[in-house]
Structures are given as structure tokens and as C-alpha cells.
Amino acid sequence: MNPPAVWSLGGGRFRIAGQTDKLTLFQAPGSMRQLFSLFLLPLLLAAPVAASASAFAAAAPEDGPPAADAAMPKVPAAAETPPAAIPAETPAETPKDAAKELGKDASVATYERKSISYLRTVRRAKVPDEFYAGVVRAVRESVELPRFDYNDISHLEALTPQEAAAAVREYLDAVKVERAREQGEYDLRFKDVVITGADLRRIADSAYLYQPSVDRFSLQRKRIVQYVNGKQVVSLRWVAAVSVSVRFYRVDFARGRAVEFKVLRASGDGSAGVGYGISHNQARREAVAGALGSIATVLRRDVRAVEEFKLLTPVSAAGFNGVTFALTRREGLALDQGFWVYDYFTDGRRQKAGYVKVRRVGDGEKRLDSDAENIAVSNGWRLEEGQLLEENPQIGVTLLVDGGVQRYRLQDAPALGVGDATTGIKARIEAGYSLAQATRVSELYGTLGLHFLAGGGFTEVGGELGLDKRLYFRRLVLVPGARLGYLKSYFDFPGATAPEIDPWATYTASSFGVTPRLGVEFFLSPAFSIGARAGYRAYTTQTQFELSSDDEESDTAPLDLGAYGFQYDPSGLELYGGIAVSF
Amino acid sequence: MNMNKVRWFGALLLVLALVPACGNKSVRPTSWQAEVVESLDGNRVRVNAIGVGDDTDEAKLDGFRAAVNRVAQDLVQSQEERFGWEASSDEVFGKAGQYIESYKIKSRRKEGDIDVKLTLDLVVNRKRLNDDLVAMGVLKAQRELLSDLKNPSIVVIAEDAVKTKAWRRLATDHVTGYLTTRKFEVLDEGQVTKLQGMSADTRAAVGTAPDAVAQIALQLGGDIYIVYDVKVDRAKVGRDGTVKASASARAFETTTARSIGSATGFSREYAATAGSDEKAVAEALSDAIDRVLVNVMDYWKDDAIKGFQFLIEVRGDFKGDGGEKIRRDIYRIVKETAPEFKENLATDRSLNYRVWYKGSNTDLLFALQDRFESATGRKLKSVSQNRKLIQLEVQ
Numbered sequence: 017m018n019p020p021a022v023w024s025l026g027g028g029r030f031r032i033a034g035q036t037d038k039l040t041l042f043q044a045p046g047s048m049r050q051l052f053s054l055f056l057l058p059l060l061l062a063a064p065v066a067a068s069a070s071a072f073a074a075a076a077p078e079d080g081p082p083a084a085d086a087a088m089p090k091v092p093a094a095a096e097t098p099p100a101a102i103p104a105e106t107p108a109e110t111p112k113d114a115a116k117e118l119g120k121d122a123s124v125a126t127y128e129r130k131s132i133s134y135l136r137t138v139r140r141a142k143v144p145d146e147f148y149a150g151v152v153r154a155v156r157e158s159v160e161l162p163r164f165d166y167n168d169i170s171h172l173e174a175l176t177p178q179e180a181a182a183a184v185r186e187y188l189d190a191v192k193v194e195r196a197r198e199q200g201e202y203d204l205r206f207k208d209v210v211i212t213g214a215d216l217r218r219i220a221d222s223a224y225l226y227q228p229s230v231d232r233f234s235l236q237r238k239r240i241v242q243y244v245n246g247k248q249v250v251s252l253r254w255v256a257a258v259s260v261s262v263r264f265y266r267v268d269f270a271r272g273r274a275v276e277f278k279v280l281r282a283s284g285d286g287s288a289g290v291g292y293g294i295s296h297n298q299a300r301r302e303a304v305a306g307a308l309g310s311i312a313t314v315l316r317r318d319v320r321a322v323e324e325f326k327l328l329t330p331v332s333a334a335g336f337n338g339v340t341f342a343l344t345r346r347e348g349l350a351l352d353q354g355f356w357v358y359d360y361f362t363d364g365r366r367q368k369a370g371y372v373k374v375r376r377v378g379d380g381e382k383r384l385d386s387d388a389e390n391i392a393v394s395n396g397w398r399l400e401e402g403q404l405l406e407e408n409p410q411i412g413v414t415l416l417v418d419g420g421v422q423r424y425r426l427q428d429a430p431a432l433g434v435g436d437a438t439t440g441i442k443a444r445i446e447a448g449y450s451l452a453q454a455t456r457v458s459e460l461y462g463t464l465g466l467h468f469l470a471g472g473g474f475t476e477v478g479g480e481l482g483l484d485k486r487l488y489f490r491r492l493v494l495v496p497g498a499r500l501g502y503l504k505s506y507f508d509f510p511g512a513t514a515p516e517i518d519p520w521a522t523y524t525a526s527s528f529g530v531t532p533r534l535g536v537e538f539f540l541s542p543a544f545s546i547g548a549r550a551g552y553r554a555y556t557t558q559t560q561f562e563l564s565s566d567d568e569e570s571d572t573a574p575l576d577l578g579a580y581g582f583q584y585d586p587s588g589l590e591l592y593g594g595i596a597v598s599f
Numbered sequence: 600m601n602m603n604k605v606r607w608f609g610a611l612l613l614v615l616a617l618v619p620a621c622g623n624k625s626v627r628p629t630s631w632q633a634e635v636v637e638s639l640d641g642n643r644v645r646v647n648a649i650g651v652g653d654d655t656d657e658a659k660l661d662g663f664r665a666a667v668n669r670v671a672q673d674l675v676q677s678q679e680e681r682f683g684w685e686a687s688s689d690e691v692f693g694k695a696g697q698y699i700e701s702y703k704i705k706s707r708r709k710e711g712d713i714d715v716k717l718t719l720d721l722v723v724n725r726k727r728l729n730d731d732l733v734a735m736g737v738l739k740a741q742r743e744l745l746s747d748l749k750n751p752s753i754v755v756i757a758e759d760a761v762k763t764k765a766w767r768r769l770a771t772d773h774v775t776g777y778l779t780t781r782k783f784e785v786l787d788e789g790q791v792t793k794l795q796g797m798s799a800d801t802r803a804a805v806g807t808a809p810d811a812v813a814q815i816a817l818q819l820g821g822d823i824y825i826v827y828d829v830k831v832d833r834a835k836v837g838r839d840g841t842v843k844a845s846a847s848a849r850a851f852e853t854t855t856a857r858s859i860g861s862a863t864g865f866s867r868e869y870a871a872t873a874g875s876d877e878k879a880v881a882e883a884l885s886d887a888i889d890r891v892l893v894n895v896m897d898y899w900k901d902d903a904i905k906g907f908q909f910l911i912e913v914r915g916d917f918k919g920d921g922g923e924k925i926r927r928d929i930y931r932i933v934k935e936t937a938p939e940f941k942e943n944l945a946t947d948r949s950l951n952y953r954v955w956y957k958g959s960n961t962d963l964l965f966a967l968q969d970r971f972e973s974a975t976g977r978k979l980k981s982v983s984q985n986r987k988l989i990q991l992e993v994q
Contacts (some may be wrong), residue, residue: 189837206878213841213868362710400655402707
């Protein structure tokens with residue numbers, strides 16, 4: 017079993033590693049410390065996330081920042097600075113600031129379609145030609161979201177941001193009427209789409225440039241030496257580490273100049289082992305792909321979190337269960353996307369009024385609005401028309417850590433010194449990835465989990481693949497699901513009297529099966545939930561055991577411990593409680 | 600009666616006292632803030648309104664009521680109508696939602712003691728409101744006017760600067776269509792050319808009108824004439840042009856050229872694409888005409904109570920004692936026939952009166968002729984007549 021990807025953590029970012037070593041993950045009990053670190057690491061991660069995750073409904077209104085903060089750009093003519101001097105990120109602005117800058121009331125702020133142009137990627141680090149196209153593609157796919165129109169100036173080579181701004185101005189000047197027509201509203205009086213001067217100015221003043229740069233690209237072959245049960249195991253891996261920064265410039269249409277306003281950075285690691293039918297070239301590509309996948313995921317979320325690019329819109333209709341609003345697939349709205357709901361005050365403050373998740377996405381042609389389900393409402397039972405929705409960008413990954421008890425049946429066998437046992441303590445880590453986009457089924461998650469069980473005189477390590485469907489009743493969620501799993505148990509028989517049994521050795525056996533289960537979760541914030549789950553594990557019974565050995569060459573015949581009346585039936589009820597963090 | 604029964608009785612009294620208090624929640628607007636943005640056509644107007652309330656639904660309803668009140672203010676003009684509106688407005692506010700064709704919440708904010716304050720962009724069905732007010736008797740006076748005197752006939756005249764524009768015909772048609780939708784009789788300036796063949800005497804009579812435009816209106820027999828002007832401003836956004844129109848409309852009483860009211864309307868700024876000039880002109884004109892009509896109806900309802908206005912031109916020899924007697928007889932007869940009148944001009948050769956008469960021009964003509972003949976034994980010969988002008992000659 018060699019899972020294609022596993023979630024790893026590092027560098028302050030949530031990253032996806034390309035591949036992992038199956039020996040590392042499933043080697044037990046010698047690798048127990050590594051397993052524990054896997055369980056503990058998410059807990060350590062979850063703490064700050066939970067602490068920083070604001071509650072669904074903030075009691076105190078948020079104060080808007082001082083007016084001076086709103087004055088953008090923060091870095092005048094920064095585009096003229098040498099590429100190496102990356103300015104500090106500008107503080108995040110609130111919609112109020114963005115709206116103030118546009119001379120609008122923040123409570124009426126709504127997403128106005130922007131346009132974007134790509135400037136050729138700067139190679140600050142040496143990127144092999146074979147990977148350069150992949151890096152560019154990963155970054156462009158992450159930045160050029162459906163919420164943008166694309167101003168294609170790619171036919172112009174090697175432009176500086178200022179030259180590009182002039183080119184974008186030319187380009188926009190030529191297309192802005194047509195673009196306004198595409199976005200305009202049909203007026204029955206004139207039997208035509210109305211294009212106003214304000215539309216033209218909005219389109220002209222909503223152009224952006226972005227220029228990625230590859231700040232770090234490292235691809236190394238590593239020789240990994242591990243000692244398992246005192247024996248040396250050597251493996252070869254390719255490890256990739258890539259860092260990318262993306263500078264955003266706003267195009268000042270009137271002057272034809274580029275003004276830098278935001279820099280996003282992302283880095284990712286990936287690794288892939290050689291062997292098991294994987295060549296060096298394949299491993300190199302997979303390692304880089306893993307790093308780029310991580311970068312793409314982070315960048316896609318961070319671009320959506322840029323204040324000027326955030327989806328904003330007022331609630332156009334509100335019911336008991338949810339709200340309707342005027343965003344559609346044209347803006348890249350996705351199923352299960354989360355939105356904060358805000359109340360604005362006349363003095364400029366704003367207060368969270370609730371949280372919703374998208375359940376129906378309008379196509380932008382026949383249906384010009386979408387529906388979202390109320391997840392949390394701070395005041396009363398329903399949200400209200402006119403409240404402002406603001407996107408809460410997430411990558412759709414959930415990390416779950418929980419622990420509990422597992423019922424099983426261990427048949428007593430006096431000759432092996434084993435008594436009856438029925439209950440063990442179990443710990444588990446599980447990653448869930450939203451499948452809503454791929455399947456168009458709301459709140460469907462694919463899961464990959466690992467567990468560790470400490471039973472009466474034995475340990476057990478297993479992995480599970482599964483599906484969960486979340487059914488929301490506001491913040492309370494019912495989670496029916498199922499898992500397909502594989503486990504390996506490790507038995508020691510120190511009190512064995514049977515001559516064939518080595519009391520100092522470890523015996524292993526495997527099982528597989530399915531676990532239907534039902535969980536209940538309660539979301540404290542969109543990022544943090546607590547929950548309990550119950551399921552019934554139906555796995556194959558173990559009677560044939562092997563002597564655990566680190567010697568890959570050894571080929572010992574399985575022992576039928578059932579002959580001593582011993583058998584381990586992993587099937588039984590499982591009960592868990594734990595926490596989950598959503599990214 | 601034991602204490603329990605007393606308590607139950609007290610509680611019952613309290614409930615009975617509270618129920619009507621709850622039911623009597625005012626249906627009148629709280630904000631009273633609304634502004635007409637534009638007239639979409641003769642029947643619908645776009646209004647920006649503020650609504651306040653404990654929650655969004657209540658604030659929305661308050662905005663609806665404020666918008667309906669604003670549109671109603673343009674419909675009720677006479678003192679009598681205002682009294683009627685004051686008495687019946689609660690009924691209209693109670694069903695304010697029926698007059699709202701569509702709405703959009705432009706902003707929603709929370710404020711101090713008022714929980715929710717909304718800015719609404721609404722389309723109000725003015726015709727439906729007007730019909731209901733007529734049915735409720737609020738606009739009864741207007742209904743009577745409509746049956747007896749009808750709405751004023753209006754002559755629409757473009758300023759000279761407009762006449763050279765390519766969209767001149769469209770502008771006139773737009774104004775004409777707009778007024779027709781509002782049930783006004785519109786007399787087209789273009790018909791003047793058909794009247795060019797009028798007699799020299801008539802031309803001379805018309806020549807007594809205060810200015811050339813009034814002369815045209817008089818020729819056509821309009822009660823009121825509206826002179827409009829449209830200016831189209833052009834600007835650039837990059838290489839693309841934009842168009843924004845402003846229109847002015849001035850309304851005058853035909854017989855005196857007295858100004859009744861004036862208004863200016865604006866269009867949005869349109870991208871200069873095919874037909875954008877026409878869109879801008881039409882939008883600005885709708886806006887201006889809609890505003891000036893408020894003044895027109897205000898004037899008309901006051902004036903029409905006295906009857907239609909006519910201009911009477913009597914030609915003859917009014918020199919000497921004999922002439923003076925005839926002039927006195929004519930003055931007396933005019934006074935008897937139409938008590939509301941004014942003498943505009945009196946010379947040795949002609950007398951010119953402005954009279955208010957509740958009847959048609961022919962009724963007035965025959966009444967004058969009959970009375971004059973009875974009083975003097977002489978005849979008043981009709982030289983010419985149209986809807987506003989009667990020209991007579993003493994035989």
C-alpha cells in the first residue's frame with residue numbers, strides 16, 4: 017500500500033508532500049514514535065488555528081481601521097524598485113477601506129469584476145527548463161480565477177510592469193465597451209444592454225497585473241538510511257522545495273502606470289521515492305508536482321483572500337434556512353464555499369451576523385443568483401436581506417484528530433499466555449478533502465486516515481480510505497460515512513508456553529474490512545469543530561500470524577495460532593471523540 | 600369573588616387593553632425620506648427611499664411607504680386633494696407593497712436606536728396609485744375635471760437649437776408619447792405648417808400673442824405649451840466617447856405666455872454606441888417633462904375650475920360715442936357670458952378679451968352672438984375660430 021500523497025506540515029504553511037514512504041508509515045511497532053508525532057502534530061497545529069479562528073458570531077463589532085490605512089497604494093511606484101527588493105506585505109484592508117477608496121458606502125460594497133494580466137515569470141532561482149512550464153502553469157491556474165477577465169498581452173515579450181501597464185491600458189481601451197456589454201444589464205425600455213460611462217470607467221479602473229517569480233527551486237536526490245529493529249534500510253528519494261512569490265500591480269488607467277499593492281508568497285515541498293516501479297525521472301517529476309500542488313493550493317486561497325479580489329455581495333433574499341445572493345459560476349462561485357455575513361453600522365463598524373455555505377450555484381446565464389445554507393446566525397433564527405456576504409477562502413481540507421475506544425474480540429489461549437480482551441484505546445488522524453467540486457455533491461468528503469490501537473497485550477496500526485457526507489443543521493452536523501480499511505496487529509507472547517512460540521518475538525497479522533459509521537460534529541467556528549463518532553468495524557478475523565522480522569529476505573511460514581484456540585477478531589463497535597480543523 | 604378570580608379578571612382586562620394597542624401600530628412611514636430619481640415611462644417612476652425599522656422587513660415596508668408617499672405628493676395638488684390624502688393615506692400605506700413593482704436594497708446599516716436603516720431603489724407604479732386614489736375619492740376633483748373639462752391640451756415646441764439635431768423627431772415623439780400616456784391631448788408643433796393658409800386677419804389676431812412661440816400655441820389652440828431644450832454633452836473614457844443629456848422643459852399658459860413651471864432632467868452617462876444619443880435624450884426628456892407636469896397639473900386644477908380659457912378678438916369701429924356704446928355693450932355681454940374674464944387690449948379698431956368659459960368654443964361663440972343681437976339688434980359676425988381663439992366682427 018503506497019498512498020500517492022500524504023498531508024505534511026512545515027514552513028508555516030499547510031503543504032502537500034508528493035509521496036511518502038510506506039515503510040515509515042506502516043512500520044510498527046518500531047516506528048511508533050513517528051506515528052505519535054503524526055497524531056500530536058495536528059493537535060499542536062490545531063491549537064493556534066482554533067485560538068485564531070474567530071467565533072461564528074463575534075460579540076463585539078469590528079472597528080474599521082483609521083482612514084489613513086485606507087489610502088492605497090501603500091508602496092508608490094514600487095514597481096520601479098529592483099526585483100530583488102521585495103517590499104513587505106501591505107496590511108490586509110477591510111472591505112470598508114476598499115469601498116472608501118472607491119468613494120462608496122462599505123455596506124453597499126459588492127464584487128465588481130476585475131481583469132488581470134500575466135507578466136512573464138522572473139527566475140530568481142535556477143529552474144530547469146523541463147520544470148519551468150509546469151511552475152508557470154501552476155501559478156497561472158492559481159491566480160487566473162474565473163472571477164477575473166483576462167487581458168491577454170502575452171504577445172508582448174519581456175515587459176516591465178510599467179510597460180505592461182501601458183499595454184494593458186491599450187488593450188482595455190479596445191475591449192472595454194464589449195466587456196461592458198457582456199456584463200451589462202438588459203433594459204426593456206431600450207431593448208438593448210445599457211452601457212454607461214460608469215461601466216467603462218469601472219472596467220478601465222479594475223485592471224491588475226501580476227508577475228510571479230520563482231524565488232527558490234531545489235530538487236535533490238536523498239539517500240535515506242533508516243534503522244529498523246537494528247537493521248539498516250536504505251532508500252532513495254527525490255525531494256523538491258519550491259518557493260514562489262507573486263507581485264500584484266494595479267493599473268492606473270488614467271496615467272497608464274502600474275502601482276504595486278500586494279505580494280503573495282507560497283512555498284511547497286514534495287518528495288517521491290525511487291523503486292517499486294518508479295524511475296528516477298518519474299520520481300523527480302512527482303516530487304516537483306507535489307511541491308507545485310502545494311503552492312497552487314495555497315496561492316488559490318490567498319488570491320481569493322486579497323481584499324480587492326474577495327467576493328462580496330449583499331443578501332438579496334433571506335429565508336429560515338438560507339439566503340440568496342447575486343454571485344454565480346461566472347465569478348467562480350463553488351459549491352460548499354463559505355461566506356461570512358456582516359452587519360454594517362452607520363459609524364463604519366461592522367459585526368459578524370452569521371456564516372453560510374453555498375448549496376446551489378447559479379450558472380450566470382439562466383440563473384443569476386445562488387443559494388447558501390445558514391450555518392450560524394448570531395441574532396435570531398434567520399439572516400436578513402441586505403446584510404453583506406464576504407468570502408471566507410478555504411482550501412477545502414479538514415484535518416481530524418480523535419481518540420476513543422474500539423471493541424474487538426481476543427479469544428483466550430492459555431498456551432500463549434493470552435486472556436480474553438474486548439476493548440482497546442484508539443487514536444486516529446484523518447484528512448478529508450472536499451469532493452464537492454468533482455462530484456457536484458454538496459458536503460461530500462474523501463478521507464484518508466491512520467489509526468493506532470493499544471489493546472490487551474497487542475498494538476494495531478491501520479489505514480482507511482472513506483467517504484463522508486455532512487448534513488448540516490446549522491452548526492450541528494450529522495456525518496454518515498463509510499471506510500474501507502486495512503490493519504496490521506502486533507502481538508507479543510511473553511507468557512507463552514507453547515514450544516513453537518518465541519516469547520521474545522513479535523507476531524503480526526493483517527485484516528481488512530469496512531466500517532460504516534455515524535458522527536456528530538459541532539462547529540465552533542468555520543475552521544474548528546468538535547465531534548463524536550460511532551461505527552461498527554467489520555474486519556476479517558486473524559488466526560494466521562507471521563513472525564515479525566526486519567529482514568526482507570526472510571520468508572517464514574505463517575503460524576496458525578488458531579490451533580491454540582487463539583484468534584483476534586477486530587470487528588466491533590468504535591466510539592470516538594475529537595477535534596477537526598478546516599483549512 | 601375569591602382572589603384567584605380577581606387575578607384572572609385583572610389579567611383578562613390587561614390583555615383586552617393591550618390587544619387593540621398592538622393592533623394599532625402606525626402604518627405611516629417613519630423615515631418620510633424619498634426622492635424621485637427618474638420617470639421610466641408615463642406610468643412608472645424610480646424612487647430612492649430610506650426605510651427604518653426594528654428589522655429589515657419593517658425597514659423595507661417603511662421605505663415602500665415613504666416612496667408611495669413621495670409619488671402621491673406629485674399626484675395630489677389641490678388643497679382639497681391634500682385634505683383627502685391626509686384622510687385616506689393610512690389605507691394606501693397599509694397596502695404600500697401593491698404599488699411597488701420592484702426594489703433593490705442598496706445599503707443596509709444599523710444605527711443607534713433605529714435597528715436597521717435601508718436605502719432602497721424602487722420602481723413605483725404611479726398609474727396604479729393614481730387609479731386607487733381616484734377610486735378612493737382622493738382625486739375626485741380630478742375625475743370631475745376629466746369628465747367635464749378634460750386634461751389640458753398641450754402644445755410641445757422644441758427650441759430652435761434642437762430643431763437642427765438628428766434626433767429632433769425622436770425627441771418630439773418621445774415627449775408626445777409620454778404626455779399621451781399620461782392622458783394629455785398633445786398638439787404637434789408640426790401641424791402649424793398646415794395652418795399656414797389661415798387668413799390674414801387670423802394672423803393679425805394671433806399676432807397679439809406675447810411671443811412667437813405663444814403664437815404657434817395659439818394657432819394650434821393649446822391650453823398650455825411646453826418648450827423643451829436638450830443639450831448633449833460628450834466626454835471620453837480612453838478612446839471611447841460617452842454621452843450625457845440634460846433637458847429643460849418650460850411650461851407656459853398659452854393665452855398670456857405666463858410661465859407655469861420649469862424643470863431640468865438628466866440622463867445617465869452612456870457609452871457612445873449606436874443609439875446612445877437617443878437613449879440619453881429620451882431619458883433626460885422623460886425626467887424633465889415628468890417634473891414639469893407636476894407644475895402643469897397644479898396650475899391646471901386651479902385654473903380649470905373657472906373653465907377653459909379663450910381669447911376673443913372683436914373687430915369693429917369703436918370711435919366716437921357710437922363706438923363707445925358698442926364697446927360697452929360688448930364688455931357687458933362678455934361679462935354676462937363669462938364672468939371670469941380680462942380685457943387685454945382695447946383700441947379704436949379692436950377689442951381683445953381673455954375669458955374663462957365652461958363650455959366649448961362654439962358654445963361661447965353662439966352665446967356671445969345671441970346676447971349681442973338681443974341687446975343691440977346688430978350682429979357679431981364670426982371671422983374665424985379655433986379651440987382657443989374666436990375672432991368676431993361687429994356688423
